[in-house]
Amino acid sequence: MYSFMGGGLFCAIVGNILLVVSTATDYWMQYRLSGNYAHQGLWRYCMSNKCYMQTDSIAYWNATRAFMILSGMSCFAGIIAGIMSFSHFSSFERFNRSFAAGIMFFISTFFVLLAMAIYTGVTVNFLGKRFGDWRFSWSYILGWVAMLMTFFAGIFYICAYRMCEFRRGTGPR
Secondary structure: OHHHHHHHHHHHHHHHHHHHHHHHHOOOOOEOOOEEEEOOOOOOOEOOOOOOOOOOOOHHHHHHHHHHHHHHHHHHHHHHHHHOOOOOOOOOOOOHHHHHHHHHHHHHHHHHHHHHHHHHHHHHHHHHOOOOOOEEEEHHHHHHHHHHHHHHOOOOOOOOHHHHHHHOOOOOO
């Protein structure tokens, strides 16, 4: 049980770090504009070694930002519940912190999946046609890796919960 929780906690911490780095950095997309390479993230775009804030309130950027922030927050809450699940003290008999941590990691996975799907769909259908020579970059890829890490953290914590239930004898027969 503790090995599942340790593996889940490792995946969750790595996933949360990747979520923060992915959300904060400016390399979601790279493209060529007027012969120069440019790149953009969720908050800024950079051209000719100068970066500018994205002042346009475009719906897909706002949705991607919001879902990435919500994902990071729910992953952090899952990490707190995951750390607390190592202690055996529980004031609630029916409340299992391993289960709560697993659910929080799955919620985080869902939010980052929404963010990545929105960004991917709009980029491929709109920005990809606007810029001829473009590609997704490393911040974008870190978002997908973070989604996998939070998903596996949820799997590990749900497995730990199930193992705990079977040890108590309350699992399905």
